[in-house]
Amino acid sequence: QGQLVESGGGLVQAGGSLRLSCAASGRTFSDYTMGWFRQAPGKEREMVAAILSTTGSTRYADSVKGRFTISRDNAKNTVYLQMNSLEAEDTAVYYCAASPDRYYMPSSPTSYKVWGQGTQVTVAS
Numbered sequence: 001q002g003q004l005v006e007s008g009g010g011l012v013q014a015g016g017s018l019r020l021s022c023a024a025s026g027r028t029f030s031d032y033t034m035g036w037f038r039q040a041p042g043k044e045r046e047m048v049a050a051i052l053s054t055t056g057s058t059r060y061a062d063s064v065k066g067r068f069t070i071s072r073d074n075a076k077n078t079v080y081l082q083m084n085s086l087e088a089e090d091t092a093v094y095y096c097a098a099s100p101d102r103y104y105m106p107s108s109p110t111s112y113k114v115w116g117q118g119t120q121v122t123v124a125s
């Protein structure tokens with residue numbers, strides 16, 4: 001099955017930056033589509049960004065386009081989310097997830113079969 005472990009969350013002032021990491025272990029996820037999701041209190045879990053294993057193509061939620069960047073290093077079995085110009089509305093628990101859909105970047109959480117435990121991101125306004 002493998003495991004995903006997120007790190008890099010924390011408290012940051014509005015306008016600041018954070019870089020989240022998602023380290024995989026137990027198996028390689030180089031052939032999986034990887035995604036970052038977030039869930040704020042009282043809200044549904046939403047996809048923030050995703051990246052294909054095959055072409056490296058990316059997909060972003062409209063709310064983070066131009067501010068967030070997803071990348072992956074298959075040699076390190078790690079996925080990153082660079083978050084710039086953070087806003088209070090970005091406050092949430094951020095999750096890393098893996099989908100076996102190699103050629104598609106699904107936005108639905110149900111398409112992702114392996115999940116990390118989450119890391120809290122808090123943006124102070």
